[in-house]
Amino acid sequence: MSATDPVTGHPMSKQRLRLWLHMLKTARFVENELRERMRVTYQSTLPRFDVMAMLDRTREGLLMSQLSQQLMVSNGNVTGIIDRLVQDGYVVRVSVKGDKRATLVRLTPKGIEKFAEMAAEHERWIDELMDNVQDQDIEHFIDALNHIRKDHQHD
Amino acid sequence: MSATDPVTGHPMSKQRLRLWLHMLKTARFVENELRERMRVTYQSTLPRFDVMAMLDRTREGLLMSQLSQQLMVSNGNVTGIIDRLVQDGYVVRVSVKGDKRATLVRLTPKGIEKFAEMAAEHERWIDELMDNVQDQDIEHFIDALNHIRKDHQHD
DNA sequence: CAAATATATTTCAAGCCTAAAATTTTGAGC
DNA sequence: GCTCAAAATTTTAGGCTTGAAATATATTTG
Structure with missing residues (x-):
């Protein structure tokens, strides 16, 4: 049916599934924290926070x-998040002159x-949560992650 | 303030933040698909699907x-998902004899x-989405992921 | 045994998220 | 200028998610 690992004899798909499940679990853990x-x-x-960062x-x-x-989220989703950020006074909607359909969104x-305050703290949190990951690993790690999206996405 | 990378001179926290953002983006891409x-x-x-897999x-x-x-999700969350699975006839709630508080949940x-049908297809999807990841990378990758959760979680 | 505490689950309010439909405006082609 | 398709955004309905409060049952403790 498909490729098998020459060493273990397991189908590659099982390995990749295992990888995905680990990735999901780790991402969920960090996100929950x-x-x-x-x-x-x-x-x-x-x-x-993500919107403000952008x-x-x-x-x-x-x-x-x-x-x-x-x-990578839907249009309607952003509408709601911006609504609340506007309410809190962190963001303003500015009309785009020349195109009445579009709205520009800006930080106040x-x-x-x-955001500066939150971003600094956010970085410390990540540093703490990932303190087990050493520098020499990081580039390989990022490479592997980008590999997954390669051929699929163009950012 | 904190450790710096001996090669680049950048603070480790920046590297880890970069890693996290890549991980988040990749996970989001796969999940959306x-x-x-x-x-x-x-x-x-x-x-x-996750509930049925468990x-x-x-x-x-x-x-x-x-x-x-x-x-790794809240109690109230599972209630709603099970409600809908029960409606569709995929799951039943069984009362636990000896403890009227508890409910056992089972696949019909x-x-x-x-689930068998969905799981097979799900595995093929992962295999396709991750076809850029080769076997020799996978174990290192999983190691690195587990490293992140180490010391924090006990599963 | 009664009272207090703990456990298992559900309910609730609010926010996040999606796909699809609706709205408004723009831009082409006539 | 008119018509119509495309584009930018919002609205809507429904599901996911959380934390906190409510409910019901079980267990511990005085």
């Missing part, structure tokens, strides 16, 4: 469609300041 | 609390059959 810390420390969420990298602002594309000064 | 295929092919979802491994059934613990014959 980060979510909880975001909640307790900042009364915020990971999706909100906006922080492009201070001129981003279109709703650019946001959802970059974050308050949002920029808050 | 799988979700879509589950939806189109089986009119089902990944969370339902139940398939323990045919005598599992307690709600065991399910939520193993899957229909559920067992359906």
Whole structure:
């Protein structure tokens, strides 16, 4: 039916499935930790943090469609998250002159300041959660991850 | 403040953050693909598949609390997913004699059959999505993943 | 045994997420 | 200018997810 591992004789698909399950479990573990810390420390969420991170990298602002594309989430989803960030005063919607359909979304000064604080803490959390991963491993690890998406995605 | 990489001079925390972002992106990509295929092919979802996979491994059934613990999701969450699986006739709730608080959850014959079909297809999907990952890499990859959870979790 | 505490589960409110439909605006082709 | 397809966004319905409160039962302790 398909390729088998020359050493173990197991089908490759079983190995890849095992890899995927481990990856899922690890990602879930880290995400659960980060979510909880975001909640307790900042009364915020990971999706909100992700959106703010994108906006922080492009201070001129981003279109709703650019946001959802970059974050790999649906359009409608971003609408709700931005609604709440606007309510909290971290983000503003700015109309795009020349195209009444589009909306530009930007961090407010308050949002920029808050994000800086959160990002620094977020980085410390990751550093702590991953303190078992040593530098020489990291590049190989990232290579392997990119390998998975190669041929499928173009970012 | 913290350790720096001897080669690049960058703080380790930046490297780890980069690793985490790549991992998140890759996991999200695979999950999005799988979700879509589950939806189109089986009119089902990944969370339902995960629950059925757990139940398939323990045919005598599992307690709600065991399910939520193993899957690393909340109690209330599992309640809803089981509700829908019961509606579809894939799962039954069985009362535990000797403890009226607890509920055992089991796959029905229909559920067992359906899961076998879905699992086979699921494995093929993973195999296809990860066809860039070769066998010699996989064990290192899994090691690195487990390294992250080490000292934090005990499963 | 009664009271308090712990355990198993469900319910609830709120946020996240998706696909699909609806809305509004833009841009081509006529 | 009109018509129609494409584009940007929001809305909607339904499922997933959480933490916290509620419910019911079991166990421990005084």
